[in-house]
Structure formats: C-alpha cells, structure tokens
Amino acid sequence: MLEIKGVKKIYGRDTAAVTALNDISFEVKQGDFVAIMGPSGSGKSTLLNIIGGLDVLTGGEVIFNGERIDNLDEDGLVKFRRGRISYVFQQYHLLQSLTALENVLLPLTFRGALGQEKKALELLKRVGLGKRAAHKPSQLSGGEQQRVAIARALVNDPLLTLADEPTGNMDQKTGKEILDLFRELNREGHSFIMVTHNREAADRAGEIIFLEDGRIVDRIKNRGEIND
Numbered sequence: 001m002l003e004i005k006g007v008k009k010i011y012g013r014d015t016a017a018v019t020a021l022n023d024i025s026f027e028v029k030q031g032d033f034v035a036i037m038g039p040s041g042s043g044k045s046t047l048l049n050i051i052g053g054l055d056v057l058t059g060g061e062v063i064f065n066g067e068r069i070d071n072l073d074e075d076g077l078v079k080f081r082r083g084r085i086s087y088v089f090q091q092y093h094l095l096q097s098l099t100a101l102e103n104v105l106l107p108l109t110f111r112g113a114l115g116q117e118k119k120a121l122e123l124l125k126r127v128g129l130g131k132r133a134a135h136k137p138s139q140l141s142g143g144e145q146q147r148v149a150i151a152r153a154l155v156n157d158p159l160l161t162l163a164d165e166p167t168g169n170m171d172q173k174t175g176k177e178i179l180d181l182f183r184e185l186n187r188e189g190h191s192f193i194m195v196t197h198n199r200e201a202a203d204r205a206g207e208i209i210f211l212e213d214g215r216i217v218d219r220i221k222n223r224g225e226i227n228d
Contacts, residue, residue: 001159001191002028002051007060009046009214020046022214024060028193030159033186035202036195038211044195045164047211051193052085052162053077065159086153090165092145094137094152100124100144101133104152116155123151127181143174150181154190163194167201179204 009021021043028034036044049055051062053069062070069080086107094103104120124133127147137145146166153161163182167175175198183204186192194205202208203222210218 001030001032001065003061003063004047004051005061005063007047007050007062008058009043009050009055010058019214021050021057024211024214024216026209026216026219028160028191030191031186031189032207033182033192033205034194035205035208036193036211037197037199037202037208039197042211043214044211048162048164048193048195052087053081083156084159086156086158086161088146088149088153088161088163088166090168092137092142092149094145094148096137099134099136100129100140100148100151103137103148104155107152107156120151120155123155124148127151141174142170143177146170146174146178147181150178154185160191160193163192165195165197167196167198175201 004024004026007021007024008019011018011020024047036047038044046055050057050070053072057070060070061068064080064084067080069077072080095106098106101117101120101124104123105116108116108120121130121133124130127150129144129147129151132140132144137148140148166182167178170178179201182192182194192205194201196202206222208220208222209216
C-alpha cells in the first residue's frame, strides 16, 4: 500500500541546513499497524507529515498504491488525500461551535456528500459516543473529544490513518481506551501509522520503527496478542 524510498528532508540551506530525515525506507501493507518512536527532534512528525503530503521532501519517493505522491501539486495532493488518508492529532481540532455529530460530518460536507448523518451517527456509536452526538466539545471529556476526532477521521473510509501522539495529553486510563479502540479497528482491517514517545503505546502496534537523528536505527515486529 505505502512505500517510503530513501526519503530525505533538509530544512534551511548551506551552513544553516538541518537534516530532519536521512534515507528513510520502509513499507506499510494494508491492515498494518506501525508505530514510529524516537526522541524529540528525531524526525517522527516530519515523516508523518511527508507521508500525508503536508510537508515537501528534499529527496526520495513516497508511493501510495502504486502512485508516486511526493511530486504532486497542491490540487493533486488534496484529491489524493480525500478518501485515502486521514489524521488523528494530539490536539483534537474540533470546531467548538459544532456538535459531535456535526464535527464528524465535516469531511463529508467538504466533499459535497450531504445526507450522511446516519453514517456519522453509526461511527459515533462505534466509538462509544452514540448518546453524546448532540453534545459540543466543551461538554465532552478529553477522551470523548479524541473519540469524536477518530470517528471524523474514519468517516471518509480512508485506506490509512496517520496518528500523531493521539494519547499524548491524556491520563493513562483514557489513553489506554483510545489505544484499545485503535487495536480493535486495526483487527477489522483499518491501517494505522502512529507517532508516539510512549513505548507502552507503541507496543500495541504490529511493528515499531525507531528513529534517531533522522535515521531508522531499529525495527521490531510484535507477535501475537502480547499487548492485550
């Protein structure tokens, strides 16, 4: 599904140049759950942004379902992301004036796909918030807001969901509930790439990729259901 080939990212020029990513290569297949770990400044979020087309690489290739996407223009990237890639961030980015249901419906509204309230409500039920659909973000806990964000990320039936520190500002219990939901969705066939600094969170994934100074320094395959 996803091929990362020799990706490099350099910020600045000449003596001010900083290498954020250096010769990163790996593959993600449909149904995979990959965690990316590393210290601050190791390039984790930069890599995630390049995969999603939110940042421009300096060298290498990003190939999604056989299509090279790193050289697409902005219009091409918008069309590519639509219905293929979704995002879940540490900050939920919910619109405070909208209800949970309306927030989930936003991606469909942008596509001009109206009359999808039933689908959005089913997703809210799927993440345990069917009875909170009419509540606004200020009336929801942090964990509940993240669940709304997850439902919103899934409403366009993406092939791949990118999650950047999705439990970073949650208490341990709430974070575990979100990770349990990711694992459950992954078992149903959803593909995830998750950036995290938390080893316990990363151990929920099927593979962990370790970054340091912009390079892959280790990879670990998790086997079986050892993390449940």
